[in-house]
Amino acid sequence: MWTLLALSPWRILVAVAWGVAALGSALALAALSAWLIARAWEMPPVLALSVAVVSVRALGISRGLARYLERLATHDVALRSMTIARTTVYRTVAGSDIWLRRTSARETSDPQQVPTADAPSDHESSNTRPVAGAHVPPRRGDLLVRIGSDIDDLGAVVVRVFVPVAVAAILSLAAVAMLATISVPAAAILAGALAITGILAPWLSARAARDAELAVRADRAEFTADAVTVLDHAAELRVAGRLGETFDAAQSAGKRAVAAENAAASRTAWAAAATPLSIGVSVLAALLIGITLYGPDGGAPGAMTPMALTILVLLPLSAFEAVGPLPAAAQALTTSRAALRRLTQLEGAARRPPRTDTSAPRDLDSLLLRFPDLPEARRVAVVGPSGAGKTTLLMYWAGLFDTPRPDATFFAEDAHLFGTSVLENLRVARGDVTAAEAEKALNEVGLGDWLDSLPDGIPTDLVGGAAAVSGGQRRRLLLARALLSPARILLLDEPTEHLEAEAGADLLRDLLDISSGLVEPDRTVVVVTHQPPPDHHADLVLHIDGSGEVTPEFRSSNNPLHAHPTFR
Structure with a gap:
């Protein structure tokens, strides 16, 4: 994937840096705001809060600015890589002789055979079928999908996978380290909650995306093909006595596709629920730990100050902002891997096989x-x-x-x-x-x-x-x-x-x-x-x-x- 997209490590690094700056500003803003709220409750002199107030404003501005620059950087990398990938695929297909192999890759079957919905092209007879083991060239529709949406899916990896995963890893470590300076048990609970949201939830999302992909690629495709065949060739199928058979096949494929998609949706639901559950557990645990450590003397040795207690409770809320996009990233990665497989198959189809018979008069x-x-x-x-x-x-x-x-x-x-x-x-x-x-x-x-x-x-x-x-x-x-x-x-x-x-x-x-x-x-x-x-x-x-x-x-x-x- 990295080779096909010809990704620049330096451009990826710049995008990650801006992403870390954006979410890092959000994390620092949450901690500083919590400190400022608790400190203001103590009603100190106004000048004692001036630096914190200015810093909060600066972090609020830098967060939006860094997010904008991160979007520019990631989309610049993605669009460049998509252009390179699309050019590579164009050149591979243009330099091949797959169109000349269309006739030799197929043979005419029974003339009574009913045309199918996925006819190879406008110029091929509709009563043709692939020869076993033949190197069948891709159809025009396949080319349009692969050069269009499949390469778009690959380009989305930069925006939705590479950069978000790197930013989430860096910010999660930073949040846990920051919380550990206040309470090690709270930091450990936060680390576990982040692992659930950043590892378990994406895994469930990836499983759901894979099952949905298989359902669409196999059962849903079969349903579509059979359904269109019934709609377009009902009269011929009825004459041939195969209308009921084809209709039942379409109905069965549709039921299998729906069942697979429902199973995938259940995993997606659990993945979506993992993030709010993890946030709730980490915040509640931090609050209970803070109440336990908070002493009547406020800043006495062994106790917890009001500012520390506020940071302990509010910091986890901002920490989950970095790992929130990871379930969607897992789905995007699964989709892009499927697109990469299809593009690899296209490259294999376009690669010219060694010619074994050069005696044909029309060669x-x-x-x-x-x-x-x-x-x-x-x-x-x-x-x-x-x-x-x-x-x-x-x-x-x-x-x-x-x-x-x-x-x-x-x-x-x-x-x-x-x-x-x-x-x-x-x-x-x-x-x-x-x-x-x-x-x-x-x-x-x-x-x-x-x-x-x-x-x-x-x-x-x-x-x-x-x-x-x-x-x-x-x-x-x-x-x-x-x-x-x-x-x-x-x-x-x-x-x-x-x-x-x-x-x-x-x-x-x-x-x-x-x-x-x-x-x-x-x-x-x-x-x-x-x-x-x-x-x-x-x-x-x-x-x-x-x-x-x-x-x-x-x-x-x-x-x-x-x-x-x-x-x-």
């Missing part, structure tokens, strides 16, 4: 040996049947299998649309895109009327991401994102899929025509398509057949590459 190496480099042409169409290797070729030209090309960008046909504004979705390609540039790009790809119909225009949020638009609108949005990209070479995978035939053909003509004005003439456009329009103006058409053979066809008669094709 990546075989395809790339036939056509290794990007052709020297401004407008290129890549045509071929599904599974021939068209997308693989574009990914290779983008450098996704080796060293990424800085001047080329691959735009996948199933690229993600985020649940944010239209403008922010277009800024994925270039962060400084203005509203005017975004509107221009949307109009160029044929989304002008759609943009006018949005309630807030370009700042309108796409609630649910891709679910907020149709398939054709999604393709046009992704194409607008590509047009706004700073890349010199645009590698577009099926940009006109799901569009009406005539509208798709018109858009494809503009993409493949260097004089259309849709894309700047000095930029290279490579388009994967099943069927280009017959009157297109592409400089080069690459025909890839089912065996992976590539046949170039230069369409422009005045192209100097017509007689001597070259590649880069």
Whole structure:
């Protein structure tokens, strides 16, 4: 975890120091306030209290200031570490070939099999199942969860675990030592109470979090999958005679999940009760010890002064402020460890296994040996049947299998649309895109009327991401994102899929025509398509057949590459 987050020990130390300063001020404030209250009861000269009064004010101010600085320091470390972790995961996934192994990792099962709710992706058949022992690549939903919430859970470790635990350990020792100067038995009782709150309660919370995690990961996930299957495929299940079976399986999984969550909730309740019980025991014990030691002569030898008695009773109340967050810290640690396991599994899935069979005609190496480099042409169409290797070729030209090309960008046909504004979705390609540039790009790809119909225009949020638009609108949005990209070479995978035939053909003509004005003439456009329009103006058409053979066809008669094709 420390390695993935690339945590800086010095930054962690600074955050802990500010945390100790904040809670240390609170502890000193409690002791000094108790002394001041008891001393004022004796009605001494006002000047005898002036230093204490000023110190109380200073500690009150320093407590808030140190807490603010501690929050700044911890969140700075957390956000830095989350950025590093997310970048590491991005690079690991981008540098792998898990998408190419999707087909080999699964096999088609009985064609009568009913589709399940957790279908691998939009492009996989719904009647597929994992092959035993296969290295199954993660689904898009898994990637979004792991890159999003799982890394957020890891980042929360800094704020909710590392710093609070270190601060609690230091302040607990300080409180016990301070109380020991007044009464050793009271200090021993406080130490035991702090141990219950800081060790036993977090352990119970961790057990509860682990049980809840297992319930969600296993039974709750099974319930969700079966329930969605029943809702989406009730008719097919009834015809197959499996509706009742699937419904019962969902109901059983739901009952198991509820039982596990109830058991976890009981441990959480005991953990929550441990802190107030410990506070009550320590304060009551300190009070009884103080009453026993307090003598009628106040400060006589062997007796206890009023100021000491007040500190003895009030100090434990402030001491528990440091260990109070530890049960929540234990839960956060359990959650983050589960997230780390999932991210480690993702890294294992993205790690390229040794290739054992290189004789397959559609193998990546075989395809790339036939056509290794990007052709020297401004407008290129890549045509071929599904599974021939068209997308693989574009990914290779983008450098996704080796060293990424800085001047080329691959735009996948199933690229993600985020649940944010239209403008922010277009800024994925270039962060400084203005509203005017975004509107221009949307109009160029044929989304002008759609943009006018949005309630807030370009700042309108796409609630649910891709679910907020149709398939054709999604393709046009992704194409607008590509047009706004700073890349010199645009590698577009099926940009006109799901569009009406005539509208798709018109858009494809503009993409493949260097004089259309849709894309700047000095930029290279490579388009994967099943069927280009017959009157297109592409400089080069690459025909890839089912065996992976590539046949170039230069369409422009005045192209100097017509007689001597070259590649880069």
